[in-house]
Amino acid sequence: MPSQLLSRRDLEFLLYEWLDVERLTSRDRYADHDRSTFDAVLELSEQIATDHFAPHNKLSDAREPTFDGERVRQIPEIKKAMEVFSGAGLLGAGLDAEHGGMQLPYAVGSAGFAWFQAANVATSAYPMLTLGNVNLLMAHGSPEQIDKFARPMVEGRFMGTMCLSEPQAGSSLTDITTRAEPQDDGTHRLTGTKMWISAGDHELSENIVHLVLAKIPGGPPGVKGISLFIVPKYLVTEDGALGERNDVVLAGLNHKMGYRGTTNTLLNFGEGVHTPGGRPGAVGYLVGEPHRGLAYMFTMMNEARIGVGAGATALGYTGYLKSLEYARRRPQGRPVAGKDPATPQVPIIEHADVRRMLLAQKSYVEGAMGLVLLCASLADDAATAPTEEERARAGLLLDTLTPIVKSWPSQWCLEANSLAIQVHGGYGYTRDYDVEQHYRDNRLNPIHEGTHGVQAMDLLGRKVVAGGGAGLAALTERIGETVERAGKAGGELAGHGAALQAAVTRITEVTAALWAPMDVEAALANASVYLEAVGHTVIAWIWLEQALIAAAAPPDAFYSGKLQAARYFFRWELPRTGPQLDLLASADRTTLDMRADWF
């Protein structure tokens, strides 16, 4: 039976037939690779995800981590999964060879990692956070910091976290209060509290490397005064051995709706529970220069947001495949045109409304996977395309798409999970089946790594207006190229292309109209409607790209399915953007004018 985590066939379609990742092997960075190494990574990822991540997905949800005041306890399967993952060398797959990596293209790495996210999104959070931490240190850490903290993470001995939010400052980082006092020996001592820190404490690794945003007293106010520090759970001696326990302690675990296998913590820094060097205060090491912490953190933001979108997509994908299998096996009812009770019941996939729910899921998850892998591929191009112009063009398009690749899958692959539950009927609402957990797990994704609302303001307030509108132009030009090819293909695809072009033209007009009055408050009031309209238009573009390839291929069930899903998206989904763009064009002030005391 084919996997119910992801579709290998679809990943191959997207990577090889559409994005043509094999072209990357002509670039120096990827010269050691070829199709066989890409395939081997995908196969290895599927195998380990299937053998060591999927089997404890339900168990780690049912038996969430506990804290007895001293230690965090988790089911042992998580540690075993991490050992296998690290042992296979997958964490460092994309890193530079000089840092122990294998220089795997990010697009292929993202497809491989999606297997782990589909199998067990909570356990996969540990390596994902660790990799984000490693990437940041590789980019901005000193050689000594890389040796001492990043390398052991690549080897799987240490794990990492990102400590941004505080109890009083979540999305609003300008209001963080964690202090970092400079010391005579060049280190800093940190005091403060960090909230929502995933993987903030556990016993899965020898050490935990926290990357912490804090303010050095006397620095500039607001986000311009934020610096970045390495705060390890255990100090590391010159020879790399574990030293004293640092003054960072777990205050408590958060008990979540989903993602339960990932510890999510409140951490206290510098409370004096431990006294490294004989006195309280968490020892921290400044990364890069003072007051540039947020900028460093944001250099990794594109990848982090692609990663969240990929996780949302993977959860949507596995829910889709499970509901598809259920619909094929579950007999219930008879065709509306022949209700003779003497005839056997038909599998529910024979009912048009069930196929509607499956088609919707297919169009969301395969569209989202296309967007995720396109963005990952753009990250590869932004780093390694042959000319400066190509790199800049890819980077600009990626910047524009980043809020969409984070938000669209988080919204619509969650909806896919809701439909997967619906296809299962009452069984889908029980814990006997997997889909209710996928829904709960996926519900995090519109919240973390920049909420839906934050992404909306990023898209409308920054990305589409960047460079005097160059951000939006980068997107509309690329879409225009696809529309042109669709026009040449003729027939139904030309029709899709015309519909897409109409939506794009309207978006350009509406964007200009929103910003014409130069009223930031009014322009951004309905930003999430804008994000959703542009998001649906972008996914329509992704579907037109997929349809162009499917239409040119020898017909079979796979390609017919692609064409039908594209048809569904253009007939059922893209038209949703009409009323959204009408609302935006009307400069509607309903939310803006509503007052707190009217509720």
Next chain:
Amino acid sequence: MNIVVLVKQVPDTESPRKLKSDDSTLDRAAADGVINELDEYAIEEALKIKEAHGGEVTVLTMGPAKATDSIRKALAMGADKAVHLVDDGLAGSDALQTSYAIQQALGRTGFDIVILGSESTDARTGVLAAMLSERLGVPQITLANKVEIDGSAIKAQRVTDYGYDRVEATLPAVVSVVEKINEPRYPSFKGIMAAKKKPVETLGLGDAGIDAAQVGLANAATEVVDFADAPARAQGQIVTDEGDGGAKIAEFLASKKFV
């Protein structure tokens, strides 16, 4: 130590498998090819012996060109080199002929130990280790779930219906393993990259000194005279528990001789 591990590519047990109607041989094109599962345990044991005693692990595969995928995976797991016996003249060979062809190939590689899975998931004859040891004139240690090597002595536990036998022999020897012997490692990403550069020697009939008249479907000692699809699973029996459910279960198990 010169360790040779025999690796067979078989159709994935997860995909539908069938025989070809024209010559009753396995339709290898109809399903994805994977390493025979028990051979993965053989590869792991070969790597463990090498890690403990030094030497080199050679993968020996007889099979069509597409078996290269399985060879690469074995090399990615850590084997040092491979010999691929591939020739149209070998197609349709039965166990007796396969043991002859492999004997000839082993003549080129030499060996201190030959390790293989105790059977393959496609043909399931389970006789290759015995045939090979007879042809090579060396001891056979079959169905091993534990192997220890001490100098030129090899000690093993052979699984039996009643527990296990302790078996000892002197190297060189042929060893077949069962799944309880170890937990096969996954290839590492570094291993995957390294495997691309490891030597794979391709041998045809002439290279290996194999007499074409002794191999292939036309010369096989055994013949598939007939085959049929497995019958579809019948509807299960539904028993309503009217207070006597336990007794009915016991009755059912007894009728099937489970208790």
